[in-house]
Amino acid sequence: MEVGFLGLGIMGKAMAANLLRHGFRVTVWNRTLSKCDELVAMGAAVGDTPASVVAKCKYTIAMLSDPSAALSVVFDKDGVLEQIGEGKGYVDMSTVDAATSCKISEAVKQKGGAFVEAPVSGSKKPAEDGQLVILAAGDKALYDDMVPAFDVLGKKSFFLGEMGNGAKMKLVVNMIMGSMMNAFSEGLCLADKSGLSPQTLLDVLDLGAIANPMFKMKGPSMLQGSYNPAFPLKHQQKDMRLALSLGDENAVSMPVAAASNEAFKKARSLGLGDLDFSVVHEVLKGTGGSG
Numbered sequence: 001m002e003v004g005f006l007g008l009g010i011m012g013k014a015m016a017a018n019l020l021r022h023g024f025r026v027t028v029w030n031r032t033l034s035k036c037d038e039l040v041a042m043g044a045a046v047g048d049t050p051a052s053v054v055a056k057c058k059y060t061i062a063m064l065s066d067p068s069a070a071l072s073v074v075f076d077k078d079g080v081l082e083q084i085g086e087g088k089g090y091v092d093m094s095t096v097d098a099a100t101s102c103k104i105s106e107a108v109k110q111k112g113g114a115f116v117e118a119p120v121s122g123s124k125k126p127a128e129d130g131q132l133v134i135l136a137a138g139d140k141a142l143y144d145d146m147v148p149a150f151d152v153l154g155k156k157s158f159f160l161g162e163m164g165n166g167a168k169m170k171l172v173v174n175m176i177m178g179s180m181m182n183a184f185s186e187g188l189c190l191a192d193k194s195g196l197s198p199q200t201l202l203d204v205l206d207l208g209a210i211a212n213p214m215f216k217m218k219g220p221s222m223l224q225g226s227y228n229p230a231f232p233l234k235h236q237q238k239d240m241r242l243a244l245s246l247g248d249e250n251a252v253s254m255p256v257a258a259a260s261n262e263a264f265k266k267a268r269s270l271g272l273g274d275l276d277f278s279v280v281h282e283v284l285k286g287t288g289g290s291g
């Protein structure tokens, strides 16, 4: 199967590499073109623009930072829309809001193409290991065509029905994850300041009913003050913002998420947005990342 792949950030690079390893023919494009080099060394072809990738490939996947990037790659000059049409499919796996997905879907459909939104749950390591959880919605025939690729990228894919449901599901999941990260971080601080060993807290948590892979994976590096980005904080804050907006639309009160968003915003204001989202721990510790 031949696919185009737009966006080779932390996630896109790992996902495109996985497709190549599994025998897919992949044509890549990234705004910063030099990021294509590693994939080319693995056998990928390169397109000069999103439009040229879509012109070449029947199916094109995108993995971009946020709604503005997702819209730009479709609607701007040399964008997806210039070449999408009958018999072609576009699959956006970025985390965006439902309105962004719907806008892209309408435009692609007007050109005769098919569109699926398919945001993912799971970070850098699951992307490398093909263990993502795929939250797809939109054109069911295109979804069915993409199953071989989804099977390589993920451990499970859900088809959630009408356009926007994938985006909403992803935002709900990440709203919970961001709130959990704040509660976890506060707990580590409270243990430390009240004379307990935070490491022992990690051991206790891991044996109980609230044990989870995120605490297990992030806890030790948070205690070391190490925040190499797997999931950049700026993206987690974007997801909290979009989830809170979904809450506004549906009159759902979310005080815990709102407080967590404030902590993520504070971290961004301190210049920590490119580090892993667990760096919010430094804000809650009151050090602002300075030690």
Ligand SMILES: NC(=O)C1=CN([C@@H]2O[C@H](COP(=O)(O)OP(=O)(O)OC[C@H]3O[C@@H](n4cnc5c(N)ncnc54)[C@H](OP(=O)(O)O)[C@@H]3O)[C@@H](O)[C@H]2O)C=CC1
Binding pocket: 006, 007, 008, 009, 010, 011, 012, 030, 031, 032, 033, 035, 063, 064, 065, 066, 068, 069, 072, 073, 093, 094, 095, 096, 120, 121, 122, 123, 124, 230, 231, 232, 235, 236
């Ligand atoms: N990292 C993670 O753990 C996870 C991330 N996600 C979501 O996946 C998406 C990608 O995340 P991630 O790979 O971590 O992000 P990165 O910040 O590592 O990569 C972002 C990508 O978007 C591109 N981009 C940004 N702005 C534009 C623009 N205006 N036009 C064209 N391209 C643009 C970047 O290009 P350039 O290289 O030129 O900057 C890069 O390829 C996000 O929506 C994120 O929320 C979902 C699950 C997990």
Ligand SMILES: O=CC(=O)O
Binding pocket: 095, 120, 121, 122, 123, 174, 231
């Ligand atoms: O969006 C981030 C993730 O870990 O999932």
